[in-house]
Amino acid sequence: MHYISTRGHPERRKFCEVLLEGLAPDGGLYVPEVYPRLDDATLERWRGLSYPVLAFEILSLYIDDIPPADLKAICAKTYRPEVFGTARIAPVRTLETGLHVAELSNGPTLAFKDMAMQLLGNLLEYELARRGEELNILGATSGDTGSAAEYAMRGKEGIRVFMMSPHGRMSAFQQAQMFSLQDDNIHNIAIEGVFDDCQDIVKAVSGDADFKRRHRIGAVNSINWARLVAQVVYYFSAYFQVTEENSSEVDFAVPSGNFGNVCAGHVARMMGLPISRLVIATNENDVLDEFFRTGVYRVRGRADTHETSSPSMDISKASNLERFVFDLLGRDASRTRSLFYDQLRESGSFDLSGDPAFGKAADHFGFRSGKSTHADRLKMIRDAWHRFNALIDPHTADGVKVAREHSVSVVPMIVLETALPVKFAETIREALGREPVPPQRFDGIEGLPRRFKLLPADAQTVKTYIAEILQAAVC
Numbered sequence: 001m002h003y004i005s006t007r008g009h010p011e012r013r014k015f016c017e018v019l020l021e022g023l024a025p026d027g028g029l030y031v032p033e034v035y036p037r038l039d040d041a042t043l044e045r046w047r048g049l050s051y052p053v054l055a056f057e058i059l060s061l062y063i064d065d066i067p068p069a070d071l072k073a074i075c076a077k078t079y080r081p082e083v084f085g086t087a088r089i090a091p092v093r094t095l096e097t098g099l100h101v102a103e104l105s106n107g108p109t110l111a112f113k114d115m116a117m118q119l120l121g122n123l124l125e126y127e128l129a130r131r132g133e134e135l136n137i138l139g140a141t142s143g144d145t146g147s148a149a150e151y152a153m154r155g156k157e158g159i160r161v162f163m164m165s166p167h168g169r170m171s172a173f174q175q176a177q178m179f180s181l182q183d184d185n186i187h188n189i190a191i192e193g194v195f196d197d198c199q200d201i202v203k204a205v206s207g208d209a210d211f212k213r214r215h216r217i218g219a220v221n222s223i224n225w226a227r228l229v230a231q232v233v234y235y236f237s238a239y240f241q242v243t244e245e246n247s248s249e250v251d252f253a254v255p256s257g258n259f260g261n262v263c264a265g266h267v268a269r270m271m272g273l274p275i276s277r278l279v280i281a282t283n284e285n286d287v288l289d290e291f292f293r294t295g296v297y298r299v300r301g302r303a304d305t306h307e308t309s310s311p312s313m314d315i316s317k318a319s320n321l322e323r324f325v326f327d328l329l330g331r332d333a334s335r336t337r338s339l340f341y342d343q344l345r346e347s348g349s350f351d352l353s354g355d356p357a358f359g360k361a362a363d364h365f366g367f368r369s370g371k372s373t374h375a376d377r378l379k380m381i382r383d384a385w386h387r388f389n390a391l392i393d394p395h396t397a398d399g400v401k402v403a404r405e406h407s408v409s410v411v412p413m414i415v416l417e418t419a420l421p422v423k424f425a426e427t428i429r430e431a432l433g434r435e436p437v438p439p440q441r442f443d444g445i446e447g448l449p450r451r452f453k454l455l456p457a458d459a460q461t462v463k464t465y466i467a468e469i470l471q472a473a474v475c
């Protein structure tokens with residue numbers, strides 16, 4: 001299997017190169033040259049597999065530069081009950097007939113990002129050791145990515161993490177989770193700005209090829225293909241748990257921000273998993289809902305990026321959308337480049353409404369979308385609590401809200417649970433007047449000493465800081 005850039009860069013890459021590189025040299029995103037198509041017999045065989053073995057089967061279709069025995073060991077080491085709390089790893093529970101929740105948030109940081117990040121940590125450790133290299137991970141987070149990355153990389157040989165987050169904008173629990181880590185290889189940088197400032201700094205630093213090479217800078221944000229492919233696995237796992245035979249179709253509803261999670265659903269569907277519809281749920285930051293309803297993709301300015309009670313979906317642009325648009329346009333790299341590079345730079349938007357290809361997003365690729373607000377979120381949290389005795393987090397509540405709007409009675413709807421309620425206690429209190437109880441291993445976390453560096457939203461200042469830390473590490 002080779003990987004190509006959505007913007008047409010002529011070089012093809014292998015998985016481990018893509019793993020370490022993140023973005024393609026032309027600023028495009030890496031995608032597999034083809035999506036492997038499954039036959040019925042394969043799907044039938046996979047139905048009975050445990051999660052780590054299923055992960056191995058799926059990953060081996062995309063990774064042929066790691067020996068199978070090693071890849072199998074990496075999957076087994078990653079998807080263990082001790083790490084994810086249950087033997088099923090991603091169990092599905094039923095709220096009511098036809099409406100299910102796939103629990104993806106029982107990992108170390110209580111959000112679905114652990115599902116991919118724990119694998120990424122083990123893949124990186126493996127590949128860096130094999131090459132005798134080191135890697136300095138630079139990332140941006142509005143909360144969940146950062147903690148998932150840090151818990152996946154802490155203490156790992158050859159890896160340092162520099163994680164930027166918008167100062168004072170994460171929940172109390174998220175701040176405590178990240179800033180209480182005392183591992184030498186973990187560096188938290190609080191940026192005076194919003195999440196997008198953090199993301200822009202990542203782009204600016206990664207765009208400085210010389211700095212990037214000299215300091216061995218890499219990324220783990222959601223554009224990394226390895227994360228995306230790890231997420232494909234739980235679509236299969238959830239499908240097998242909800243259906244009895246492989247001809248049945250299901251729908252998925254996915255609380256969405258950067259389009260990473262639902263893009264993995266798109267990949268699963270392209271591989272032949274019988275997904276009827278992929279329902280995108282956004283919060284008040286409805287960039288994606290607007291695109292899928294109207295064909296207009298409009299990056300929001302800072303003033304139109306709202307701080308909401310489902311903060312991990314507070315985005316002004318959806319970084320992974322380019323992967324889908326590339327497929328939507330029949331994999332036309334020069335058009336993808338013109339939209340995501342030329343047009344976004346010129347006007348901050350593009351419009352596919354008049355393009356015959358746009359209709360395919362719904363007809364051929366199964367996408368639907370909807371939006372949820374603070375009031376909807378509270379209502380869904382109350383409803384789930386009172387009717388089903390289920391405590392759901394605000395992001396999952398957005399998913400349930402939009403799932404209900406698109407539900408068709410004969411097709412099971414699976415909502416992806418993207419975090420546990422304890423990460424967003426304030427909203428749970430507002431909805432129910434009660435406290436979500438954290439798992440015991442987090443007792444007292446909010447009182448632990450904190451370690452972070454406060455910096456202005458300026459790429460040069462961040463570069464200087466990183467260079468100083470690395471310099472000190474060498475001495």
Ligand SMILES: *Cc1c(COP(=O)(O)O)cnc(C)c1O
Nearest residue numbers: 144257258259260261312418419
């Ligand atoms: C990251 C995150 C999302 C959004 O996922 P994307 O892959 O960016 O679409 C939704 N909910 C929670 C809790 C998250 O952490």
